[in-house]
Amino acid sequence: MRTWTPPQIPELPGVGAAPKLFNTATERLEHPAILDGRARLYVCGITPYDATHLGHAFTYLAFDLMQRAWRDAGIETVYAQNITDVDDPLLERANATGVDWRDLAEDQIGLFRSDMHRMGMIPPEHYIAVTECIEPIAMAVHGLVEKGYGYRVPTEDAEGDDIYFDVNAASAESQWRLGDVAPYDRALMRELSAERGGDPDRPGKRDPLDPLLWRAVRAGEPSWDSRVGRGRPGWHIECSVIxxxxxxxxxxxxxxxxxxxxxxxxxxxAHATALSGTPLAHAYCHAGLVAYQGHKMSKSRGNLVFVSKLLDSGADPSAIRLGLLAHHYRSEWEWNDADLEMATRRLEAWRAGLERVSEDPVPALGVLQQLRSALANDLDTPVMLAALDVALDRGVDDPELVRDAALALLGVKL
Known part of the structure; x- marks a missing residue:
């Protein structure tokens, strides 16, 4: 899948430190393993409808910053992102609006690419749609069945059987254990499964938590011929394979x-470990959710603030970034309409500060060190913004270095 043009990232003097990041799986700050001098990052992409809202932008901004931190530390990055371009929510939206699901996906993917480019996000080297990988995904499902980690469930309204992943078999026989990533109890897992695309009450499953690997073809749904029958992939196996x-x-x-x-x-x-015998990743990092009008920003509620609408109305992309960067990436917070105005004022003050002539300017190299130190500490952007507030209010001895630092480390153009 075609991606977008990468932003300009200036080179800075010296090198920063590799970032210490909060690993959800261990609930600790850690330095994730960097092998052969390369940091390999996978971020789950959009289901292409209702793109791109500020909740999306906040998530992708976190991992944009992560890459900037690694690159500033002299570490090469390899970034992959998927597109879930066939899934129930997309199909439901297409049916509700009378638009072909493929046309809806193509339109929304194009909008997402445009938003990411305008916002200065680093693009993935591997940008892969589910529909580009149906056969490898189906072969992975077949492999799980062959290993005893997948099983068929007869389905009355389908031409064939659905296939599910056996959580208990995988927990007992593979290197993965339920809870390796999510430190939750089973009661909460069942509740979240029901809320987030699972079907814990589905008859015929061996365990309520068992997730769908392959959905047998239903009338009116897209489907593909494969080794495991005609149908389409389940959600989690898609990302495992991609x-x-x-x-x-x-x-x-x-x-x-x-x-x-x-x-x-x-x-x-779980799927990746059961297939390969090795863990999927060394660390699992997660961005907090953004609320608006008193509720989490969500497609189902419709309380979305779209990046494209803000940009088309004249908002500076750097101001939008600053409005998001004012919050630590792991925080849960609420966007208010005044946030963009406040961020715009901050951006204007910084730009004015670069022109300020001071009798006692702040050393720009010291500002760079402050920015690098905060970025290496779990991407602490509120501290970075505060450091720039202080320095640019007083004036700096090397405005070009501070300008380059803001662009390279924060993606903010001054």
Whole structure:
């Protein structure tokens, strides 16, 4: 799948430190493993409808910053992202609006690419749609069945059987254990499964938590012929296959929003480990969810603030970034309409500060060190913004270095 043009990232003097990141799976700050000098990152992409809202932008901004931190530390990055371009929510939206699901997906993917480019996000080297990988995914499902980790469930309204992943068999016989990624109890897992695309009450399953691997063809739904029958993939196996094909096993970081911790990242890891015998990733990092008008920003509720609408109305992309960067990437917070105005004022003050002539300017190299130190501490952007507030209010001795630092480390153009 075609991606977008990468942003300009200036080179800075010296090198920063590799970032210490919060690993959801261990609930600790860690330095994820960097093998052969390369950090390999996989971030779950959009289901292409209602793109791109600020909740999306906040998540992808977190992993944009992560890559900027690695690159500033002299570490090469390899970034992969999927597109879930065939899934129930997309099909439901297409049916409700009378638009072909493929046309809806293509339109929304194009909008997402445009938004990411305008926002200065680093693009993935591997940008892969599910519909581009149907056969490898089906073969992975076949492999899980052959290993005893997948089983068929007869389905009355389908031409064939659905196939499910056996959580208990995999927990007993593979290197993965339920809870390896999501430190939750089973009661919460069952509740989240029901809320987030699972079907814990489905008759015929061996365990309520068992996730779908392959959905047998139903009337009116897209489907493909495969080794496991005609149908389409389940959600988690898609990312397992796309991630490991792009990055290999045991890559550095699996990323996404906190709403993906369970069931998606738990079972993406489960499938990959059961297939390969090696863990999916060394660390699992998650961005907090953004609320608006008193509720989590969500497609189902419709309380979305779209990046494209803000940009088309004249908002500066750097101001939007600053409005998001004012919050630590792991925080849960609420966007207010005044946030963009406040961020715009901050941006204007910084730009004015670069022109300020001071009798006692702040050393720019010291500002750079402050920015690098905060970025290496779990991407602490509120501290970075505060450091720039202080320095640019007083004036700096090398405005060009501070300008380059803001662009390279924060993606903010001054």
């Amino acid at each position: 991630a490991t094909r792009a990055l290999g096993g045991a890559f550095t970081v699996q990323g996404g929003g906190t709403d993906l911790i369970f069931p998606h990242h738990e079972f993406t890891a």
